[in-house]
Amino acid sequence: MWEYTDKVQQHFLHPHNVGEVEKPNGTGEVGSLACGDALKLTLKIDKDERIVDAKFKTFGCASAIASSSALTMMVTGMTVSEAEKITNEDIADYLGGLPKEKMHCSVMGREALEAAIADYRGVMLPMAEGEVVCECFGVTDLEVIRAIRESNLRSVEEITNFTKAGGGCGKCEDRLREILHATVSEGTVTPVQIVGHPKRMTTLQKIKKIEEVLEREIKPVLRKDGGDIELVDVDGDFVMVSLRGACTSCAKSQTTLKEYVEKKLRELVLETLIVEEAK
Amino acid sequence: MNCDADKVIYMDNNATTRVAPEVVDAMLPFLTDCYGNPSSMYNFGGQVGTAISQARGKVAELLGAESSEIIFTSCGTESDSTAILSALQAFPEKRHIVTTRVEHPAVKNLCENLDRLTGHKHRVTRLQVESDGTLDMARYEEALADDTAIVSVMWANNETGVIFPVEKMAVMAKERGILFHTDAVQAVGKIPINLGKLDIDFLSLSGHKLHAPKGVGVLYVKRGTPYVPFLAGGHQEEGRRGGTENVASIVGLGKACELAGKMMGEENSRVKALRDRLEEGLLASVPKSMLNGHKTDRLPNTSNISFEFVEGEAILLHMNIYNICASSGSACTSGSLEPSHVLRAMGVPFTAAHGSIRFSLSIYNTEAEVDFVLEKMPPIIAELREMSPFWKAE
Structure with a gap:
């Protein structure tokens, strides 16, 4: 069973603005029966470009219905240019959050809003x-x-x-x-290691990649503090390393190992790696 | 923890069942005083071993099998995996498996992952089903090949309740020297089974589907069928399944099988009548609703109904307000973004698949409960349809 917030439950069980606005001047229809969810949003926009009425019809699960209801509550009273700024995250936040597998329901809400505004303006999306x-x-x-x-x-x-x-x-x-x-x-977002499906790597591939990251990223940082690190062995996901120089007498060496070395290797080589000190 | 079980109208018995009070009573001594290890030499352990033997006898009786053919496992999934992997290991030169498009994930996903699991290249033929969920026997016959190691076909489908003619299919496999496995998790206890007279080599069952607890299952292996253990280890189950016995649950399963034998008549008369009352009532009172699956070749307790133009999760959560428990084949409840693989294999249109609800009854359901559901469902569907952009009121 999904863990829905009280707000989602309220909007699902007692949705606001169900139906269609009479003579709407902005209509957005997204989704389809085949996809499992669909939303038809109708807007009444006055001459000052203010949304005076918004109604929805939704085929879908609890979060799709709740997102639609929330959307109509949010946009009513807004000007079109204000409404344009609403993101799917805003809809989810309004509902106190959605389960991550259900975020597409909030995206559907935003898409319907965009489609309705485009329709009002007579432009293509x-x-x-x-x-x-x-x-x-x-x-x-x-x-x-x-x-x-x-x-x-x-x-x-x-x-x-x-x-x-x-x-x-x-x-x-x-x-x-x-x-x-x-x-x-492209740099439009902060670049970090992409976490996709667990990668499969042979031990040899792992060793090569780990060596590379140690040389390029990790060793220079440790050397600044007079320490160093060597790769001893790789067994499955276990990476055995040996700390050298100042690291051997450093009280924080275990923290360095887990918080820095392991994190870095997980980020750049394989997310399942476990770093241990070879005794 | 208080679950308010008394308030619940439980119509999701193909998902799991209530543990029968008689079963709980039978189990309790083995969770308290009688904690000996059945393998031990002293009487304190030996008497526990006797209880397991008696349970084995009761399971065998329900299935029309011999006690020596019953292996206790941890669940239906383990039994399925054991049977299929055993056949592949017993006949390493045979690389082909025949199964159906509508198997439970326990079999479906195993077959899809065989390369990874066995390191061999296996061909899997997944038989298509007709629009009523039944199989075409001619296509089945064509699928059987010289290098087919095993056929794995469920006895009854968990989503629609449709029953496959496994007795006949087993004969056809046997004639060609092919082993036959059936996942009978949904069938055992609901329809009579007499394995002594059949050519079925392996049968899987799961305790929690017939009023025993979760975490215990059975694999029936016909005497003489080649067998390779899945869990190697100790000498338990005569070396056919290692691991210290889940004594209390095994005893509970024995009791549940004894009860199931006694209740089989009621299951096929009173429960079936309740199911029919529910089904006919819903189809009559809700427009644009339809039955999924063959009307008669079906378990007596299961009814899968589609309510067009509304979505299953939304229906279930409205039912939840009234403490009515059932399942749906909609995308939102299947854990993926697509509706049930069973309904899709049957070619149920998306308009209907997303709005499918499975009711599965048990001997604990009453006529009053059925009438309550019949009263509550039509307004729920109507309310959601009011909201649906696809619904055009007629």
Whole structure:
């Protein structure tokens, strides 16, 4: 069973603004029956560009219904340019958070809002112009890139949680990983090691990579304090190292080992590595 | 912890069942005084061993098997893995497996991961099902090949309750020298089984689906069938499954099997009547609702109904307000983003698959409960449909 906040439960069981606005001048329809969730948002926008009424119809789970209800509450009274700034994170925050596997419900809310505003303005949405990456759920590369940037996504799994891409047959996983790589390395977001599916590495590959990281990243830092480190052995995920120089008499050497060396190796080589001191 | 079990209307018995009070009573001495190890030489342990033998006899009786053919395991999944991997090891030159598209993940995922598990290259034929969830016997016959090591086909489907003709399928496998395994986790206790007269080599069952506790299962291995243990270790279960016996649960399972034998008639009359009342009532009172699965080749307790244009999780959470427990094959409840593999294999349209609800009853359900569900369901569906952009009120 999902752990929904009280706010999600309230908005699900007693949703606000269910239905369709009479003579709407902004309508956004996203999702489909096949995808398992869909939202039709209708807006009434007055001549001062203020949203005076918002209603929704949603097919979907509790968090999809709650996100829709929350969205209509949030936008009513806002000007169009204020509403445009609403992100999916804002919708999730309004509900006191959503389970991570359900974040795509808040994304659907934001997409419907964008579609409704585009409809009001009579313009095309750029998202639809992208290239479809995930055929199961019809998700384009532009949508994926946007989600990576806006929600600071770091793995294919997170992309799936937010956009559903990759959640069906899984054939697009490699392509998603490429997009993730490209988007992250563009520098638009803080580059960190990409945590995807657990990598498989042979011991030899591990040793080579660990040596490389030790030389390039770790040793220079330890040497500054008069210490040093040597790789002794790699057995599965266990990395045996030997501390040298000032490290041997340093009271904090265990902290250095776990908090710095292990963290660094996990980040740059393999997330499952365990660093131990060879006795 | 207080679960308010009295307030719950439990119609999710294919997920798990209430442990029968008689079963709890039978188990208690083995959780308190009688803690000896059944392998020990002294009487204090030996009498525990006797209790296990008696339980084995009761399981064998329910299945129409011999006691020596019953191996206690930890769960249905272990039994499934043991049977399939055993056959592959017994016939290393045979590289083919026949199964279906609608197996429980215990078998489905095992077959999909065989390369990783065995390091061999295995071919797996996954038989398609018809729109009513039944199998085409001609296609099954075609699938059986010279190098087929084992057929693994569930006796009854957990989602729809549809029963497969495993008796006949086992005969066809036997004629070709192929081993036959059936995951009978949903069938045991609900329909009569007499293995002594059948060509089934392996059968898996799980205690918690028939009012015994979780954490105990059985693998039936027909006398003479080649067998390689999955858990090697001690000499327990005559060396066929290492690990100290889960004594209390095994004793509980024995009691549960004894009860199941006595209740089989009620299961197929009173429980079936309740199920039919529920099913017919819902189909009549909720427009655009439909039954998933064959109407008659089906377990007496299971009903899988789709309510079009609404989503399963939303339905379940509304039912939860009234303490009604059931399951759904919708994407949001399957743990993935796609609806149930069983309903998809049957070609149930997405409009219906997302809104499928499985009710599975037991001898503990009452007519009053069924009537309560019949009263509460139509407004729940109507309310959610009011909200659905796809629903056009007629």
